[in-house]
Amino acid sequence: MSFTPTAEQDQAIGLYASGDSMAIEAGAGTGKSSTLRLCAESTTRRGSYVAFNRAIVDEAKEKMPRTVGCFTAHSLAFRQVGKQYAHRLGGARMRSHDLAKFLGLDGKFLIHYGSQVKPLQPAFLAGHAMRAVRTFCNTADPVIGRQHIGYIDGIDLPTEEGKRTYGNNNAVRDLIEPALHKAWADLSRTTGKLPFSHDCQPPGTLVRRVVRYGGGVAGAGVYEDVPIEQIREGDRVVSFTMTQRRGYVRRAGRLVTAAGQRDYAGHLTTVRTGRGRTSTYTEAHKCIVRPIR
Numbered sequence: 001m002s003f004t005p006t007a008e009q010d011q012a013i014g015l016y017a018s019g020d021s022m023a024i025e026a027g028a029g030t031g032k033s034s035t036l037r038l039c040a041e042s043t044t045r046r047g048s049y050v051a052f053n054r055a056i057v058d059e060a061k062e063k064m065p066r067t068v069g070c071f072t073a074h075s076l077a078f079r080q081v082g083k084q085y086a087h088r089l090g091g092a093r094m095r096s097h098d099l100a101k102f103l104g105l106d107g108k109f110l111i112h113y114g115s116q117v118k119p120l121q122p123a124f125l126a127g128h129a130m131r132a133v134r135t136f137c138n139t140a141d142p143v144i145g146r147q148h149i150g151y152i153d154g155i156d157l158p159t160e161e162g163k164r165t166y167g168n169n170n171a172v173r174d175l176i177e178p179a180l181h182k183a184w185a186d187l188s189r190t191t192g193k194l195p196f197s198h199d200c201q202p203p204g205t206l207v208r209r210v211v212r213y214g215g216g217v218a219g220a221g222v223y224e225d226v227p228i229e230q231i232r233e234g235d236r237v238v239s240f241t242m243t244q245r246r247g248y249v250r251r252a253g254r255l256v257t258a259a260g261q262r263d264y265a266g267h268l269t270t271v272r273t274g275r276g277r278t279s280t281y282t283e284a285h286k287c288i289v290r291p292i293r
Contacts, residue, residue: 009035013042033063040068050076088196096123102186102193103129103179111155111168118155120172128152128172129179133187136180144184146173203229206279208238210253221251231256 005013009031015022016039026032040047049060049070060070078086100106100122109120128150136148155168186192205228213236214220223238231237236253270280 003034005038006031009038013039017042033060037063037065040065043067084190085196088192088194094193094195096126099123099130099194100126103182105129105176105179109172109175111171113155113168114157120155125172125176126179129176129183132176132180133183136184144180146177146180148180149173149176203227204280206277207231210236210238210251213252 012022012024012035024032024035026035036049040049044067046067046069049057049064049068050073051057051060051070052073054072057070057072060068064070074082094102097106103126105125106122108122109125111118111120132149133144135150136144139148141148149172151164151166151169152172155172156165158164183194186194187196206225207228208223209226209231211222211224214222233256235256237256239250239254270278272278
């Protein structure tokens with residue numbers, strides 16, 4: 001290295017040489033990468049550098065000695081476990097009708113909403129079940145269950161104070177919960193039938209960030225289209241929500257709680273407009289367009 005290690009870095013190198021497990025707590029810009037490189041260069045033993053972000057791993061490959069292998073967490077997981085499921089990655093999507101039938105949700109479910117009777121279609125129920133599976137995958141919970149099923153707006157009358165009620169939602173959860181276990185059991189088998197998908201979008205995908213929400217007043221909001229790799233935790237981005245009757249755009253945006261990068265192997269679709277704009281999507285995402293009037 002071209003600099004003199006600090007006292008804390010010297011201490012880290014000494015502890016590393018002991019061979020015991022250790023954890024170093026450090027904030028942004030405090031020299032984490034240089035400390036790890038110093039530790040790596042202090043021995044001839046082989047080691048691994050693991051990070052979530054692909055760009056960070058690529059940078060580490062240029063700086064770390066040859067004794068250190070640099071990997072994303074996803075690539076390590078794929079090497080040990082994921083390769084057993086490789087044939088299901090990037091495969092054909094299952095039609096909503098077939099998905100509902102596979103999950104045992106192929107009948108209409110009628111709910112009472114005040115004086116109305118609303119049918120929940122099998123495709124909607126199946127999609128709601130698979131969203132619950134994705135929610136479970138983003139938690140540390142050991143077992144999937146009804147707690148991962150999201151609330152459905154528009155099927156339960158609110159209280160006079162505008163608070164949520166749960167009568168119909170609980171009935172839907174009772175109906176869907178067995179489908180969750182069936183879906184997870186299938187996804188856990190190498191011979192399962194449900195396709196795998198990556199919930200990621202490639203660099204350059206334009207995302208509409210909310211600079212200032214106009215409160216529903218036309219022309220009062222301020223938005224900017226930025227590449228997805230520029231989105232950070234704490235940003236608000238315009239999103240699309242699908243209900244049992246229709247889909248709509250949330251112009252107030254939703255809060256980004258985490259941002260990262262991961263590997264993707266599959267088909268990409270590029271959409272081009274007459275004005276020269278392009279955006280690319282994986283098969284797991286919807287592209288929202290508006291007709292020119």
